[in-house]
Amino acid sequence: MALLWASSLARAEKDFPTLLPAKTVDAIIAHASGDIAYQHIRRISLFNRLAASEAYHRSAEYVLTELKKYGLDDAHIEQYPADGKTWYYMFQSFHGWDGESGVVWLVSPHREKIADFMEMPACLCRWSNSAQVRGELIYVGAGRPEDFDGKDVKNKIVLTSSSPGPVHEEAVFNRGALGVISFSYPRPLDYPDPVERDGISHYETSDGRKSTFAFKISYRKGQELLRMLEGGQKLELEVDVKARVYPSQYENVIATIKGTDPEAEEFLLTAHLCHFDPGANDNASGAATILEIARALKELIATGEIEPPRRTIRFIWIPEMSGSYAYAATHPERTDKIMCGLNLDMVGSYLNRNNSGFYFHLTPDSMPHFINDVVANFADFVGQTNTEFDYYSGYSFTKPILSGQGSRDSFRYKILPFMGGSDHRIYNDRLINVPMVFFNVWPDPYYETNLDTPDKCDPTTMRRAAVVAVASAVFITGPKPNCFALAGEVYGRGLARIGEDIKKALHYFNKGEFKDLETAYKEADNVVRFAFVREKKAISSVSLLDPQDASLSKYIADIARSYDSQEKRARLDIWNHYLAIRGEKKGKLESLKLSKEEIAAQDIIPFRNEKLRGPLGIRYVVTRGGMNPLAGASPIMRDERVIYEVFNFIDGKNSVLDIRNAASAEYSPIPLPDVQRFMEALAKAEVIRLRTASAKRQ
Numbered sequence: 215m216a217l218l219w220a221s222s223l224a225r226a227e228k229d230f231p232t233l234l235p236a237k238t239v240d241a242i243i244a245h246a247s248g249d250i251a252y253q254h255i256r257r258i259s260l261f262n263r264l265a266a267s268e269a270y271h272r273s274a275e276y277v278l279t280e281l282k283k284y285g286l287d288d289a290h291i292e293q294y295p296a297d298g299k300t301w302y303y304m305f306q307s308f309h310g311w312d313g314e315s316g317v318v319w320l321v322s323p324h325r326e327k328i329a330d331f332m333e334m335p336a337c338l339c340r341w342s343n344s345a346q347v348r349g350e351l352i353y354v355g356a357g358r359p360e361d362f363d364g365k366d367v368k369n370k371i372v373l374t375s376s377s378p379g380p381v382h383e384e385a386v387f388n389r390g391a392l393g394v395i396s397f398s399y400p401r402p403l404d405y406p407d408p409v410e411r412d413g414i415s416h417y418e419t420s421d422g423r424k425s426t427f428a429f430k431i432s433y434r435k436g437q438e439l440l441r442m443l444e445g446g447q448k449l450e451l452e453v454d455v456k457a458r459v460y461p462s463q464y465e466n467v468i469a470t471i472k473g474t475d476p477e478a479e480e481f482l483l484t485a486h487l488c489h490f491d492p493g494a495n496d497n498a499s500g501a502a503t504i505l506e507i508a509r510a511l512k513e514l515i516a517t518g519e520i521e522p523p524r525r526t527i528r529f530i531w532i533p534e535m536s537g538s539y540a541y542a543a544t545h546p547e548r549t550d551k552i553m554c555g556l557n558l559d560m561v562g563s564y565l566n567r568n569n570s571g572f573y574f575h576l577t578p579d580s581m582p583h584f585i586n587d588v589v590a591n592f593a594d595f596v597g598q599t600n601t602e603f604d605y606y607s608g609y610s611f612t613k614p615i616l617s618g619q620g621s622r623d624s625f626r627y628k629i630l631p632f633m634g635g636s637d638h639r640i641y642n643d644r645l646i647n648v649p650m651v652f653f654n655v656w657p658d659p660y661y662e663t664n665l666d667t668p669d670k671c672d673p674t675t676m677r678r679a680a681v682v683a684v685a686s687a688v689f690i691t692g693p694k695p696n697c698f699a700l701a702g703e704v705y706g707r708g709l710a711r712i713g714e715d716i717k718k719a720l721h722y723f724n725k726g727e728f729k730d731l732e733t734a735y736k737e738a739d740n741v742v743r744f745a746f747v748r749e750k751k752a753i754s755s756v757s758l759l760d761p762q763d764a765s766l767s768k769y770i771a772d773i774a775r776s777y778d779s780q781e782k783r784a785r786l787d788i789w790n791h792y793l794a795i796r797g798e799k800k801g802k803l804e805s806l807k808l809s810k811e812e813i814a815a816q817d818i819i820p821f822r823n824e825k826l827r828g829p830l831g832i833r834y835v836v837t838r839g840g841m842n843p844l845a846g847a848s849p850i851m852r853d854e855r856v857i858y859e860v861f862n863f864i865d866g867k868n869s870v871l872d873i874r875n876a877a878s879a880e881y882s883p884i885p886l887p888d889v890q891r892f893m894e895a896l897a898k899a900e901v902i903r904l905r906t907a908s909a910k911r912q
Contacts, residue, residue: 230598233591233689233699241519242684245510248617248677254280254502255494255562256668262335262491265533266296266310266462270488274465277487277505277531281469284509286529289469294540297461302543304831304901307536309417310462313338315455318395318429320439321348322450328395328439329409329429331455335491336664339378339396339428340413342457347371347426349392351449353440357381357394367391371451373439374398378428379415386426387419393453394428397436401659406434408663411490417459427455464540467531471511473523473691479758480526481691482555482648483507483683484637486534494668495658499562501531503676507683514688523691528552534559538637539828542646546827549641553758554585554649556686557638561679562671563655566623572675574682575652578632578855579744579880580862581642582752583649584759585690587704590629592685596678600625615681620674631880634829634854644862645827649755653679690759697766701756705773708749712784715745715879719788723795728883735792736806737883742788744879746781750774808871811886815871820864820893820902830861830901839899843892851888856881860889864902 232239261273274291281289294300300307316331316338329337349371355361357374368390374381378396385391399410409430417425431439442449467487473480485500492498508529514520532538542549563570574593576586599613601624616622632642633652641648655675660666689695719738728734753773760766782803790800808816836842844852851857856877863873874889896902 230595232595232685233588233696233703234685238520238688239595239685241514242510242688243613243615243681245513245519246677246680246684247506247510248673248675248680249619250509251499251502251506251562251676251680252617252619252668252671252673254505255498255671258487258498258501259492259494259668262313263488263493264311264340264490265488265536266308266464267312269312269491270533271465273487274467274531277467277501280505281467281508281529284512286469286508286512287472289467292466292468292541293463294466294537294544295461296464296536302536302539303826303828304834305536305539305828306831306833307464307540309459311340311417311457311459313340313342313455313457316342316427316429316457317454319452320449321452323447328435328451329431334409334664336409336411336662337430338455338457339394339430340411341417341425341459342414342427342455343417343424343459344457345393345427345453345455347392348450348452351395351439351443351451353443354381354385357384359384362389371395371453373436373443375436378412378430382414382425382428387423391426393426395431395436395439395451396428397431397433397439399433402433405659406437407432408660408665411662427453427457429453464533464536466533466537466541469508469529471508471515471523471527473526474693475524476526478525479551479553480528481523481687482528482530482552482641482650483558483687484530484532484538484555484641484650485558486537486637487531488533490662492664492667494666494671495562495655496560496661496666497534497558498668499560499671499676500558500653503558503561503679503683504529504531506676507680507687510680510684511687514684520688521693523688524693525553525691527687527691532637535637535640538640542640542828549646549648552641552648554583554690555641556585556589556653556683557636557641557650558653558679558683559636560655560658560661561653562676563658564621564623564670564672565626565655565675566621567672568657568659568670570626570655570657572625572627572679573652573654573656574627574629575633575638575654576629576631577642577649577651578859578862579748579876580644580859581647581649582748583755584700584704584752585649585651585686586752587707588686588689588700589651589682590707591703592682593627593629596682597625597627600678615674615678617673617677620672620677623672623674625678632855634858639858640828642862643828644865645822645824653683695759697756697760697763698769700759701753701766701769701773704753704756708752712745712749712780715741716784716787720791723791731792731796732806735788737878738788738792739785740875741879742784743781744876746777746784747876750777753777812871815874815886815890816869817907818870818893819866819868819905819907820870820873820896821866821905822864823901823903826901829858830896832857835895835899835901838901839895841895841898843895845895846891847888848885850882850884851892853881856884860884860892861896869907
């Protein structure tokens, strides 16, 4: 067994080389601590830290105190208006909200406490207003307009199985109900007892009417109440809420490790600090882990185990989304100076216990960048050396990254395409232009519930996340990153991604969703073409690390030429596959004719409004232009990722047809009329302007 272990360790160091020297990686592993991150989680999760609230401010002060203790530069809290009036690009700020107390009592046919904010802050829905009422409970099912037929809910409290926001809209604002009790939960049969945090859609109507209240209870408790109602019992509830909605401010905690070159672009690490108490994995884990990353980096520099970075490393703790919008809109000159970064959101869960995986989500295809492959290199190293694959692993990890208080779980991880849902989606916008990779553990059965407590977080998982993040930061910000090694990494992984795209393209011929074989070929060819477009841009981004190195530029140009020849071969292979299915002999690659609609779309070039950076705000478009850009759209177009990319591919060069094809290659074929209507709505709201290609040439 000793021989097996020794040979396994030797294989690990040989087969999984990283972009950093082994000595540097060992130092990073030694200094990164999941146990220290876990201690931060225990403290941060004590605060009911909703964005723009007093408790959030106290959690921000805790982070600031730790940063000053670690000796980071320029550590401070920055504030921005949260008043319901200020716009940050296409994001409208919202007011602060604080729940002070809130209790629901069943008073008839017997007395029983149903929910209590003091016991469980997640139960009182955000934007609830103060109320002191007594009323009969009536069940309205999913709470759709048709579910109210034959039911008088005026001056009554409604019970629903759906999210309380739209039900409050219908029941309270439209039908005079007193308030809402919801027992919705996405997986109630597996987990009947969590209480999921939620909110009312808005706290005031356009004509000045205030929201009332909504509470969340567990699925199990909801079923108990429902059985009583269905059994013919009349239920009376008393509700007493004290809450306030008020003009406030968003707060970002900001600090840096200054680089030796003040003119160089920066590297960004960010995590959102907000969420209901306890909010441990979501997202005290991300906030705590980048605190630990900051400490470990300072320690590594102080001990001389890494050189001081050439590029400044910037850390920002934010209220989710709102803080990133506010920072980007307030400091465009700073975001313009950020090269790339990492967003850590929910990185603490036990993997085996929760049947979860650690996922590294790459930048979208509209923003190809070397940051993807830097992270993938170190993620693969941690994964391959902390997973038992076979008998020859010797029943041990070859380079253990474990924590004293943590698990010995294998590092179950995947490197996956872009997805939204957190602050990286703001930075990955084309006009903000900060390519960011997203670190995330999923699924989380306790997500956004009262059971998201510190005991669900694994110090081992967080230590591994910190190692990947620190190593990525050290490589990118270091005085002399090995750009040739990085170019080889990007090229090698790019070939693997192209291979997956070719497989996807060939599968199109096996699907029955296309009206004819010719359409299947056009979509398959489209996938392959844009795969090479993406990878050429990814390899070109490597030169950003050292634009003055002529030999590096030549090497990257050689790889780009290699891609050109490979693209011709791959597209010819798709063409010949198409001919073979048709029963024809191999032939010269031909371009199929464009339809009249495609020709027209090819002549229209959209341009972004430079004053509206950040992802598209649908509400903004509807408010300013009066048109819903998704009205009548197909399901694929309504996918949040697709909407993001259709908007993000607008660069003043791509035509409407190019944009449709690029997003279709990344996801699934999108009907061209969907994209055309989308562009028309954006143009009406002055989010974009449309010009013909011929006018642009003139």
